[in-house]
Amino acid sequence: SQQGEEDPQALSIQEGENATMNCSYKTSINNLQWYRQNSGRGLVHLILIRSNEREKHSGRLRVTLDTSKKSSSLLITASRAADTASYFCATARPGGYQKVTFGTGTKLQVIP
């Protein structure tokens, strides 16, 4: 089964509001990453947080990681219409794996 599950599945907010999406996973990880996908396009890497980190910021993005709860959250502050996209978390497991496993995704719509 997939490593990560995200909620909500869909989120609609007004421009200027904050958007929060959550990712839960099942096993231990080396790191957790967040990606954005515009409709019908490839993925863009947003931010990576390592298992020994609790919080990370990048511009309007804030990511938290709680390894005890096996969960992460992505906060987008002061959202813009251009933030409309699907957001996926991806987890990298220890044990010699090369791959990462993607979560189910949150579809964000920011209304101008």
Place this chain on the structure above:
Amino acid sequence: GAVVSQHPSWVICKSGTSVKIECRSLDFQATTMFWYRQFPKQSLMLMATSNEGSKATYEQGVEKDKFLINHASLTLSTLTVTSAHPEDSSFYICSASPGNPQETQYFGPGTRLLVL
């Protein structure tokens, strides 16, 4: 920098034919490439991991003989869908990593395949 291209971006083919999709890293050498499949409104499902000069490692449930992967050089990987059927219609995305693939993957724009 770190651009990955895919060709073609769109392909329509008849059932029973084979389709080849190319994935190229344009400005870096990719020791590892990945092929994903994505159904509408769903997440990315990893199909296989490809290391240059080695046979691809396929995920459970992915048919090796149907989805042929060749990673012939450090900048090119190809996915060939053999004897395509309508259920193979999907969005195929590749990614490439110049180093640790668990930390850095650059994604191509995807290829939409429609099998009639």
